[in-house]
Amino acid sequence: MxxxxxxxxxxxxxxAGISGNRFLYYRLGNDVTLPCDDVPPSTTRCSLISWLYNRRTDSQTTTKVKKGKVNQNLPGAERLSLSRNCSLIINNITAEDAGRYVCRIGDVAEFDRLVHLNxxxxxxxxxxxxxxxxxxxxxxxxxxxxxxxxxxxxxxxxxxxxxxxxxxxxxxxxxxxxxxxxxxxxxxxxxxxxxxxxxxx
Structure with a gap:
């Protein structure tokens, strides 16, 4: 042969799953940007934007960003930042970054944007x-x-x-x-x- x-x-x-979900695929060590689609002009300074995170379906929800500010008490907080349009930037991704991210405007979940980082x-x-x-x-x-x-x-x-x-x-x-x-x-x-x-x- x-x-x-x-x-x-x-x-x-x-x-692809439920409409409105984003599924992104990256390699370890990449820098990634998780988009928060269709953010209203009134939130351009990101002061109403929070980013929530779940590693697994049964895991506790972690608040990565609250009202435009990165939670500095979390491991890896130094690798997180927000872009001008409130997207979540993660530098040098690790295995611990994989999971589901939720971009929430204000305190209600009605208009949540879901991004899955694979x-x-x-x-x-x-x-x-x-x-x-x-x-x-x-x-x-x-x-x-x-x-x-x-x-x-x-x-x-x-x-x-x-x-x-x-x-x-x-x-x-x-x-x-x-x-x-x-x-x-x-x-x-x-x-x-x-x-x-x-x-x-």
Whole structure:
């Protein structure tokens, strides 16, 4: 069987969910801006804007920003700020930043804007595996998000868009457990590449 160059693309397939929700996908270490859509002109100074946060569906709500001011008592507060249009800026995102954010105007929830920050991590498993020298390496794709991941929602495809399932030339799909998907690939050449496709909803 011919040994062909394998280009890996991580294809995430999720339902966008309730209308008015934003779903954003980033890598660890990125700087991100969470938009607060359609903020009325009367709040341009952000004095009525609060940003609330939940890591999981069953977690306690944390107030990241209250009435335009960042809560300095929270871990990572130095990485938070508001833009001129009251969007929440998070610098150098970490795994702890993934979750659901709510932009609230005033003290009522009627016009809440919801933004889901999803963070993708890709690493060899075990961590000390070397993709450049090992005969084969298992790649671990983890998605940190608010809530669980549906079965088969994280898919691996090759450069032709073919979904990699089971076992084939140079790869073996090891399955998905919640928000973690594993793919074992054989070392084929020094020119192997990895590409990541992050959809925007």
């Amino acid at each position: 011919a040994r062909t160059q394998l280009i890996l693309i991580f294809l995430l397939q999720f339902t 963070i993708l991590t890709i690493s060899p498993s075990p961590p000390d595996a070397d993709p450049k020298t090992d005969d084969e390496v298992t790649l671990k794709c983890s998605l940190l998000r608010f809530g669980s991941c549906p079965l088969n929602s994280i898919r691996w495809v090759d450069e032709k868009g073919t979904v990699l399932l089971g076992e084939g030339d140079g790869f073996k799909f090891d399955g998905q457990t919640d928000c973690v998907s594993l793919l074992t690939v054989k070392h084929q050449s020094s020119h192997n590449q990895q590409k990541i496709h992050l959809p925007v909803y």
